[in-house]
Amino acid sequence: MIQYYFDWSVIWRNADRFAYALGLGLSLAVISLFIGSVIGIACAMARVYGARWLSWPVWLYVEFIRNTPLLLLVFFVYFGLPELDISYLDKTQSFILTLSLYAGAYMTEVFRAGLASIPKSYTEAAKAIGLRPWQRQRYVVLPVMFRITLPAFSNNLISLFKDTSLAAAIAIPELTFVARQINANTFRVMESWLAASALYLVTCYVIASALRRLERRYAAIR
Amino acid sequence: MGEEVLLRARGVRKSFGNVEVLKGIDLDVRQGQVVSLIGASGSGKTTFLRCVNLLEEHDGGEILLDGDPIGYRMEGGKRRRLSEAKVSAQRARIGMVFQQFNLFPHLTAEGNIMLGLTKVLGKGAAEARDIAGHWLERVGLAERRGYYPYQLSGGQQQRVAIARAVAMQPRLLLFDEVTSALDPELVAEVLGVMQKLAESGMTMLLVSHEMLFVRDVSDRVVFLDGGQVAQAGPPKEVFGNPESERLRSFLGRMHGIFGQIA
Numbered sequence: 385m386i387q388y389y390f391d392w393s394v395i396w397r398n399a400d401r402f403a404y405a406l407g408l409g410l411s412l413a414v415i416s417l418f419i420g421s422v423i424g425i426a427c428a429m430a431r432v433y434g435a436r437w438l439s440w441p442v443w444l445y446v447e448f449i450r451n452t453p454l455l456l457l458v459f460f461v462y463f464g465l466p467e468l469d470i471s472y473l474d475k476t477q478s479f480i481l482t483l484s485l486y487a488g489a490y491m492t493e494v495f496r497a498g499l500a501s502i503p504k505s506y507t508e509a510a511k512a513i514g515l516r517p518w519q520r521q522r523y524v525v526l527p528v529m530f531r532i533t534l535p536a537f538s539n540n541l542i543s544l545f546k547d548t549s550l551a552a553a554i555a556i557p558e559l560t561f562v563a564r565q566i567n568a569n570t571f572r573v574m575e576s577w578l579a580a581s582a583l584y585l586v587t588c589y590v591i592a593s594a595l596r597r598l599e600r601r602y603a604a605i606r
Numbered sequence: 607m608g609e610e611v612l613l614r615a616r617g618v619r620k621s622f623g624n625v626e627v628l629k630g631i632d633l634d635v636r637q638g639q640v641v642s643l644i645g646a647s648g649s650g651k652t653t654f655l656r657c658v659n660l661l662e663e664h665d666g667g668e669i670l671l672d673g674d675p676i677g678y679r680m681e682g683g684k685r686r687r688l689s690e691a692k693v694s695a696q697r698a699r700i701g702m703v704f705q706q707f708n709l710f711p712h713l714t715a716e717g718n719i720m721l722g723l724t725k726v727l728g729k730g731a732a733e734a735r736d737i738a739g740h741w742l743e744r745v746g747l748a749e750r751r752g753y754y755p756y757q758l759s760g761g762q763q764q765r766v767a768i769a770r771a772v773a774m775q776p777r778l779l780l781f782d783e784v785t786s787a788l789d790p791e792l793v794a795e796v797l798g799v800m801q802k803l804a805e806s807g808m809t810m811l812l813v814s815h816e817m818l819f820v821r822d823v824s825d826r827v828v829f830l831d832g833g834q835v836a837q838a839g840p841p842k843e844v845f846g847n848p849e850s851e852r853l854r855s856f857l858g859r860m861h862g863i864f865g866q867i868a
Contacts, residue, residue, distance in 0.1 A: 508661055509708035509767075513722035513774060514698025517690050523721060527712045602712075 394572045395579045401562050406583050409558040413545040415480055417537075420487025420544075421495075425526075427488065428495035442492065449489035455550050458482050462554045479551045487544055494540070498533040499525070531602050538595035542588045549584075559583055609637040612809050613658065613778055617667030620653055627653045629833040630667060635778065640810045642820040642841075645830035646856055651813040654830070655780050658811065659702050660693055671699065672777065698726050701771030701779040705787050707763040709755040715742060715766045716751040719773045727774065741769035745799050761792030765799055772803065779803070781812035817860045821845055829853050 395402070427445065430438040449457070461482040462475060473481065502525055510520040552561035563580035567573055613635040620628040628650045635641045643651040656662040658669055660677050669676040676696055678685045688696070709718050719738035723729045729737070742748050745765040755763055764784055771779055781800065785793045797819050804810055804823050814820050820827060820841065827844040829837045831852050837844055848854045 505704065505706055505708040506710060509704065509710065511661060511694070511697055512659060512700075512702040512704075512708075513770065514694050514726040515722070516694045519725055523725060524710055528710070531712055 388574060390575060391572060392575055394566065394570050395575050398562070398566055401557075401566075402559070402579060402583060405557055405559045405562040406587065408556070409545060409548040409551075410587065412476075412480060412483060412548045412551065412556075412558065413541060416483035416487050417491075417541050417544055419480070419484035420491045420540075421537075423484065423488030424491025424495045427492040428499055429521075431492070431496055432499045446489045446492050449486055450493075454482075454486055454547055455553060457486060458550050458553060461485075475554050475556055476551075479548075479554060479556055483544060483547065486547070487540060490540060494533050494536040495529065498529040498536075501532060502528050534595070534599045534602060538592060538599070541595070542591055545588060545591070546584065609639070611635070612637045612639075612672060613811065614670045615654075615658075615667065616670075618654065618657060618664050618669060619666035620650075620657055620662060620664045627833050628657070628664070631830075631833075631835060633828060633835065633838070635809060635811055636825075638807045638809055639825040640804045640812070640823050641826045641828060642824040643811070643813045643828050643830055644815075644817070644820060644856075645836075649830040650833040651830050652782055655702075655782050655811065655813055658778075659697055659700050659780055661702075663687075671696065694726075698722070698774060699777045701774055701776035703764070703767050703771050703779070703781045703784045705783045707755070707760070707767045707787070709763055709767055709770070711755050714752050714754055715747060715758065715769075718755075718766055719770045722770065722774050737773050738769070741773045742766070744772075744802075745769045746795070759792060760788045761795045764788065764792075764796045768796070768799055768803070772808070777809065779808055779810045781810065781814065783813050783815065785814070785816055815860075817845075817857075829856070831856075 427442045431442050458479060462478045465471070465473065465478070506524055506528060507520055510524040515523065548558050549560035551558050552564060555561065557565075559580045563576045567576035570576075611634045613633075615631050615633040618628050618631040618633075619626065631650070631654055633641070633654075643654065645651050653662060657664045658671075658676065663677055674696070677693060678687050680686075709715075710721065713721060716735065716738045719741060720731070720734040723734035723737055724731060739748065739751060742751050745768060747762060747765055747769070750758060750762060750766075755766070758766065768784075784800075785796050788796065793816070797816060800810070800812075801819075801823055812820075822841075824841050826838060827841045828835055829844060829848075831850070837849050837853055844853070845857065848857055
């Protein structure tokens with residue numbers, strides 16, 4: 385029987401690094417979800433309302449991203465772009481770009497389904513009071529769509545936050561990277577990984593319950 | 607009735623695929639009149655109403671509001687569709703109330719009314735709120751201004767929808783079977799609001815199966831049959847002296863539901 389003696393002091397000593405790592409991971413996820421949502425809305429509207437030829441590139445983009453491992457995309461953007469003389473992105477920016485493109489593909493599908501599920505009756509009511517086409521989108525269709533897609537938003541934010549662990553592969557000091565480093569330096573294997581896991585778990589749980597409350601508050605159609 | 611003609615339809619045609627739903631409708635609505643369209647389902651009543659507000663585009667004939675053709679302009683003898691902005695401006699002059707209320711689900715009762723006032727008519731928020739409050743009071747819902755549609759009963763939602771349409775001060779109000787989706791005990795409150803509007807001089811074109819209401823409130827009743835006007839006139843004449851067998855049998859079926867109409 386192997387005995388393992390826990391020594392949590394190594395975690396407390398590195399609390400500030402964990403805190404920074406957690407903040408960094410969350411920022412990466414939130415920023416990428418934001419940029420991904422902008423991409424997603426643009427692509428979804430191009431597919432639903434745009435010209436026919438527009439739906440091809442969108443389809444290609446979505447399918448390419450959804451059927452390629454994220455880690456591969458991370459490497460491709462980080463190592464590949466400089467080969468094409470696109471080298472003005474540092475590693476964090478490169479990762480944000482990758483995660484945004486990744487989120488964008490998923491959000492495209494979320495918003496496309498959201499747009500499709502909005503009853504025609506709302507658009508007709510918006511027409512009837514004289515709103516112009518872009519006003520109908522701005523004041524009726526999009527607000528309703530956001531409320532419908534709020535649950536998908538929460539799920540994607542949690543997924544993206546967990547996916548930020550892949551940034552460790554290009555040495556961005558987020559949680560997984562920090563845990564690995566502390567593990568390597570102190571040989572406190574269990575403590576490092578358990579601490580990181582606990583932080584992921586608690587954070588995801590908190591995000592989920594906070595957004596659940598938001599969903600209940602803003603649910604549009606009940 | 608010497609008032610000017612507000613809405614004039616001449617030879618309005620509309621097909622969905624191979625099915626011709628409107629086969630040349632002629633109809634006048636004068637300023638301040640209440641005109642009701644009656645007829646069996648499939649006779650084209652709702653389609654005609656939707657053409658007036660450009661929710662459907664008519665294929666032939668013309669619909670004039672205050673003398674302006676709806677949805678297009680003539681250019682060298684040809685019909686040219688108006689820009690979306692112009693179409694929107696035309697729609698703003700016509701209010702519409704729908705069978706399923708169609709309130710915006712993310713806005714309160716007040717917000718539903720304010721949206722058009724601020725974004726279409728360009729009123730400030732404070733003025734729009736006052737107007738919304740005024741109309742909510744007129745439809746008996748002053749204390750519900752902050753409620754969302756899902757918090758309101760069907761009858762209340764429909765009254766908000768009416769307030770939303772009237773608040774825009776349209777030249778003409780369209781009502782598309784506005785009580786058909788309501789529980790029977792909620793019909794009266796909505797009809798009551800419509801009756802008050804009619805008495806206030808609002809020009810109204812309505813599609814309804816509420817024959818007693820149609821008889822009491824209308825200046826003219828138009829019976830549509832198979833996409834054509836089969837008989838039109840004052841309610842006394844249409845209900846009291848139905849010319850065609852189709853109208854007699856239609857009214858006969860309605861008697862079963864509403865009791866003696868004429």
